[in-house]
Amino acid sequence: MEPQQEMEWNEAQKIPISVDLVVVAKKQLQFLAAVDRNRHLYDGPTLERAIYRYNACWLPLLAKHSESRIFEGPLVVPLDCEWVWHCHRLNPVRYKTDCEELYGRVLDNFGVVSTVEGIYGRQTEEIWNKMYPHEPYNADLINLLPEDMSARISRLEKYTKYDLISAAKRQSPFFYQVSRPHVNNDLFIEEAVARYKGFLYLIKRNKEKGIKRFCVPTYDIDLIWHSHQSHPVSYCKDLNEALGKILEHDDTDSDRTKGKKLDVGFSGTTKQWEVTFGTRYWKAGAMYRGNAPSPITSNPFSSSMTCKKFISSNEYPQEISLPDRKVMEVFLEFIGVKNLPEGQEGDLYVLFSKSRPDAFFDAKRRLSILSVSREKQVASFQCEPTGELLFELISSTTSKLSIRKSTKTLGSASFSMKNYLDPVSKLHVEKWLELMPSSGTMSSKPILLRVAISFTVPVPSPYTVEMTQSRPFSKNTCLFNLPVKPQHVKSWTHVTSENGTGIISLQMRDLKNAKNIGNPGKEVVGLMKSGESCTLAEFTENGWSVLENLWLLHLPNKCTDCGHLFELSGAKTVKIFPGRKLDYEPRHNGRRGNEMNFLTAVEFSTEEPYGKAVALLDLRSRLVTAKEKWMVLPGIILAFIASNTMKKEGYEGIIAMSKDLKMNGPNEENERTVLNGMGLSSNVCNEDDGIKNKPGLSSGGCGMGCGNAVESGGCGGCGAGCGGGCGGGCGSMVKSSGCGGCDGGCGGGCGAMIKSGGCGGCGGGCGGCGGGCGGSCGNKLESSGCGGCGGGCGGDLVDTKCGIDEHFNEELKYVNEAAITA
Structure with missing residues (x-):
């Protein structure tokens, strides 16, 4: 920062906030997660009933308690009422007006706690039942009979006429944007609070200068803004002191098209922020993620199943062991360059790479310099929090005698991530780096390159393994020039980690003691690094018994709404869906490819009633990606069975049959057909046939x-x-x-x-x-x-597209749904 910019930032940090926004933000994330586990609150009859209960029960109870405390303990708000209350408070001007008109004062949350905090609301429930004997405190909001709630609300003595249904619909996508693991980190939230104060300061400056500008926050700022509004009395007091008015929160505009209000507002906010404070407005892990992936079920999971003893993948078999790794998101921009050699001509750009390439980032990439190109380019990529980022300043010129460009490295510098991430001390850096001159580069002063870097807190990375099949020699193999004699043996599938380390080898065999001669059973055998072998899976009349009956891979008992192909039940409940689902869903405008090549394993639990993607099986490339270690070995076994038995016709047959099962329910004939489609029929070729x-x-x-x-x-x-x-x-x-x-x-x-x-x-x-x-x-x-990127093979390819957002405002569209005019 320049001295003036540093002074502006320090002034912004003096804005008083009367609540601990770090604590409040963490509680809000917990609350939003609870609501997302009860998505019936987002729309439909449940939301309408919740709005009725909010007007008829919660607001009157809150008003009575705030006027004179009914009891000493905290007032515990039911989850459905809290969600409607939350959406109402996110229009702070309207909430203040409604409260004053209906109850004569702003109803605050002092002495109120959320049900998600684990506090039993016995006293609240008792007073609720006395005041509202016909409306249970813990109501069944899923199995509702059709009823006109708007008519019931209109008959109330006091109720808000604010459109709370629309407000809830607008807020329902917000949790997806802030649900990533790094958002809940204290340092991330602390920096978000500081940026929120900077955001308020810009609005204050605009007001003082008479500038009317539509300011758009990033999602870290918006999270803190929402947290502040959840304390309405403090919010009104703090904003009146800072700005002289209550700041409106406008979440009605969601059109991110280039040139529209949000896009223009975000561009203007970005420019004002960077001029005022001298730092980048964008922030890794705080930008728009795109729309939430499509849900795979509309009905939440419920199960009375008692899970078996859980065994992690590194306990069975003992030889399975994968190292834990971390990954982080990085944003990078080159702002300016100083002290170039005299007479410097040609185009300037920077190549960036890692001193220790990893599984996420292993190539050189190119990025322009803002002060040179006058075009804002921001690179976004993932990498492990190890080693250094390397920067090379390149000069590119075109010879008058040739159309070929020649390049020259003017200097280089490095940025050590360890200084900031071991331990994590800061999540953004903007500084001048002194370049080490290259041979032949003459300059009176060291060349300086201004670099802006933002990164998220490192989080556990997924585990990825590759399955490679070794082909057997057939009796019909040509023998010309072959160094070995043919051997009629079954092939093995070798599983290796990303660094090529062998993990386990697998083979599918016929069961010798199979009862059904016409349709012999199968088993999957694993060969350990020690040379020992064991049975990993065995086909029985109920399906595949996996890891000594720890898991059972079988057809769904009853497929009523979901369209999954199989279930993996036992230690946990995992359902297997065709294609890439949830977090693995193809994003933006990228090529979708053939979804028939993929299976997604989705875990269902009390914590994740609508499903959490835990593994992706790429049957074409034979890659298994698992988010958690316990899913690695089951994922390997499942992918092996699928890739060896679910060839194209079998896979399509299973999908078609699963649809039939969904409509007609399972029966013996259907089940036999589906299991045959898994490769258990004599007319489906195995790997040797x-x-x-x-x-x-x-x-x-x-x-x-x-x-x-x-x-x-x-x-x-x-x-x-x-x-x-x-x-x-x-x-x-x-x-x-x-x-x-x-x-x-x-x-x-x-x-x-x-x-x-x-x-x-x-x-x-x-x-x-x-x-x-x-x-x-x-x-x-x-x-x-x-070809690959750049149009040629081999050499030091520079990927000028991968991971680089060349048109910041057009491509990234880092804008939020919530914005304000001030």
Whole structure:
């Protein structure tokens, strides 16, 4: 900050607030979470009944208690009334007016506690029942009979005419924006309180200068603003002292389109903040997240099931062990540069990277400098809180004799995250960094680069493992130039962590003692690093028994509203849904891809009655991402079973059948069909049989050797050289349509191509893939363009798009629903 800007910030921090906003904000987050577990309060008959109870019961009781305390203990407000009260208070001017008109004074929350604080309201319930014998204190608000609540409200002696239904609907999305783990951190909230005071100070300055501006808060500021308004008497007093009036809270505008009121207001607030205080207005973890993901059920979960003893994934089997990691969100902007060499020409930009690349951030990226480009660019990315951020100042010029650009590094600097995160001491930094000059760079003074960095408190990161299948040699494998003899053995699937460390290997086998000869049972065997093997899952008449009956993977007992495919019950209740759901739902305008490739595991519990996504199974890439360690091993087993048995027709069959079950209920025939679709029928190929020539699954005559080729149609036809198949080569191709023709056998080259489209042709022998991709089509994923970011392969690619928001106001749309005109 410049001295004047620092003085302005210090003045802002002097604004008096008569309540502890850190404590109040944490309680508000707890309350909003409780309401979100009771989403029937957001709309419909329950909300209408809650509004009636608020007007008929709560406000009169609160008025009586505030006039002369009815009893010594605190007054405990029912959750439904508290939600309506909360929405009413978020229009502070209207709330003050209504209270004064109806009860002669502003009804405050002094001596009132929320039910979510765990305080038993026995005294409140007793006085409530005496005052309202026909309206229970703890009412059943779900099983309601149809009734015209508006008519009942209009017959009350006193009631507010404020549209509380619309107010509740406007506020219902707010919790999603502030429900991330870092928001509840004390340091994050403390900084939010300071920024709230800065926000009020801008409004005060506008009022003093006669400037009418629509000011828009970020979500951290808005959380504190809401917390302040929840104490109406203090809010009115504090704002009158600071601004000379009660600040209105306008949450009626939600149109974030470029050029509209919110967009223009946010741009204006950003500019005013940065000019006044000399710091960035944006803040990591405090910006608009987009719309909440689509719910997967409208009915909350309820269960009387007694869970079995819980065993974590690192206890069974003992060899399963994954390191705990942290991840944080980072915002980065380059503000200005000083002391450039004399005669400096060309475009200037900065390449940024990490000294220790990690699973979240492992590439160089490019960002412009605001003072040079006059265009605001903010990079948003995730990374582990380790190592240093590295910055390289680059000068790019175009030669008069060539259209090619030449680049030169003028200097570099680093930023150590450990200084701020071990322990966490500050969540934003804006400073001038002195660059270490590169060889050949001459400057009388050190080049300075102004950097603004904001990060969230590190939180536990998800666990990701990869499943890689080792293909067996078939009897029909071509033997030319192969270093080993063919062995007819089953393949293993090897599970590795993100750093390539082996975790466990799995194999599916037929049960020797299966009772049904026509449909033999299956078991999943795990091979530990110690060399020992154990049974991880076994198919029984009820489904898959997982981890010695700790879990049971089975069809839903009754699918009435949800559309999930299976249930994983036992230690917890987990339901398996097709596609990417909840937190894994594709965001914004990104490519949705084929949702048939994904399964989402969703945990249901008392704390998460509408479901919490705990794992994503990517069946195409064979990746398992689990949010919590207890789900890692069950997720691996589930993904293994699914990827080995739920081929395309089986998967679609299960979805279709689950819809049929949803409508008609389960029966023996349906259940047998669905279980057969899981790969338990003799007419569904297992991993050794290959895919026969079925419509949509043809490999052009690849026979047994082509193993798991799915929609690899362009594999031509495996010619005479291979006999009956492509050997190990065409192994697990998926949609590899352009693999030419396997003239004499695919050999090892076409390996595990996925959507490799233009991969030339598998040449005339058992050699690799000729014609297009050279000799190693290996494990190419969607390699048809062979390009990547920047349009070329190899070298030091600079990703100019990934994670960088080039048009800040247009692309990020970091605006809030709540805004004010002052």
